[in-house]
Amino acid sequence: MSAPASECLFCKIARKEIPSAIVYEDDTLLAFKDIFPQAPVHLLIIPKAHSEGLADLTPETAPAAARIPQLAAKLALDQGIQSGGWRLISNCGADGGQTVFHLHFHLLGGKPLGGKLCQ
Ligand code: 5GP
Ligand code: ZN
Numbered sequence: 001m002s003a004p005a006s007e008c009l010f011c012k013i014a015r016k017e018i019p020s021a022i023v024y025e026d027d028t029l030l031a032f033k034d035i036f037p038q039a040p041v042h043l044l045i046i047p048k049a050h051s052e053g054l055a056d057l058t059p060e061t062a063p064a065a066a067r068i069p070q071l072a073a074k075l076a077l078d079q080g081i082q083s084g085g086w087r088l089i090s091n092c093g094a095d096g097g098q099t100v101f102h103l104h105f106h107l108l109g110g111k112p113l114g115g116k117l118c119q
Contacts (some may be wrong), residue, residue: 005050010102014048024075028064031075031107040110041086042077045071051103053092065103072107081109 005011010091014030021033023043034042047064051057057065069088076082086109091097 008050008102010044010046010104011050011102014046023078024071029067031071031073034106038106039108039113041076041108043075043079043083043107044104045075045107047103052101053098053103054090055092056103068105072073072105076109079107079109084109087113095100 001072009018013020020035022030023033024031024045028048029045030048031043031045034044045068047061047068049061049064051061051065054065072088073082076086084106088105088107090103090105091099096102
């Protein structure tokens, strides 16, 4: 069960109630550095509007989320990882490894990430 938007960690980050290292912001999307980076570049890209995850998008919230792959490609270029390669993933639900229940994509790169999608 997800927290209400008023209590949600990433909603608080989007509202700037909790500080984060923001690298990109527009009206509907925010990208900031993961607090526990798993790679030299590890950004989290979120729609500012709360959705629990990919399974919970609505006609209202889906358009912003659909822009995330294009933003990830721009940020990969900005962060200098385009030529080496990068990964964009969203963990869905407990078995998917999701721990923060506000839709987010991890943008990872800056080192060889390996071929395994799970261990
Ligand atoms: P998930 O496990 O849900 O796919 O990813 C959640 C991510 O949020 C984790 O990689 C975790 O390190 C990151 N995270 C958790 N709390 C914070 C925080 O307060 N600030 C930032 N910037 N990242 C966080
Ligand atoms: Zn939220």
